[in-house]
Amino acid sequence: MSLTLEINGAAHEVDADPATPLLYVLRDDLKLNAAKYGCGLGQCGSCTVIVDGEAVLSCVTPILALAGRKITTLEGLGTLDAPAPIQTAFMEMQAAQCGYCIPGMMMRAQALLQKNTSPTDADIREALRTNLCRCGTHMRILAAIRRAGELMKSAAGQLKDRAG
Template sequence: MLHSASFAGPLTLGVNGTTRTIEGATPDTPLLYILRNDCELNGPKYGCGLGQCGACTVLVDGQPTRSCVVPVAAAREREVTTLEGLGTLDALHPVQRAFIDEQAAQCGYCLNGMIMSATALLARNPSPDEDAIRDALRFNLCRCGTHLEIVRAVKRAALYLRQADKIEHDPEHEQGSEAQ
């Protein structure tokens, strides 16, 4: 659980690998508002404002966090990762790629939370079974009925990440890339 801390003056936090200084924020301003309004990031969505739907999920120091109910002071000098921080349009993160490949979106409103929660799951468990996947996503609401596709997308993302890790640690691959 993140705890708020009072501060005076500008607030510094890491967002997607960049240090951001936020001026004029009150300590209890929801992190979601800072990310969307001050940092101009559209990945985290305002869903319920109660921390129950998961649309606002970001990673704070690698942990899935409901940014609509976390005061910005709790993220001070911590690393916040949003959907925009996972990959780029030219180089999608494997979880993003898997969600596209499995056509796991309909309206797309819940996808931010699903992808961020799946990313956190796969960082701690590279080979989750279906029960672990469902457990990790249980606090993310989707009303479009793409639950089967979402579970398949997380399984595929796990495969993509394992394949990428195998290539990265394969001595033959390293020798082949050095020769080129």
């Protein structure tokens, strides 16, 4: 069956079984490899993407449920030359150790920051509760998310200044 999925602002025609998890389409068909296969059961968060502004576990989300919805992967946030605030903050704060969980952490944090650029540590911990990190960089991850919120607020203020 052929479905059209909107991923990172572009339409992609996908020929796959409608029950296929989004993660497999992203990685195997579209070569978008930031979302990682961790557990395949929706329990580790390494496959997290954003769908219509909400963090979603792509390993357990069938593509049929995504037709007509906006999907964003880490590749859709920024580039090497122009990283998104969340990407910049994770680099500045050196929040990655092995890096396997980081794309999922960043996407879940991005979904949070799109709603609240000034989250408390409790807000951040709640948002990340489904994402596991075995390396123990939790304190740097918290700091990076707080920093990303600051960068997002600063960018929004600069846009207001230019428009006003």
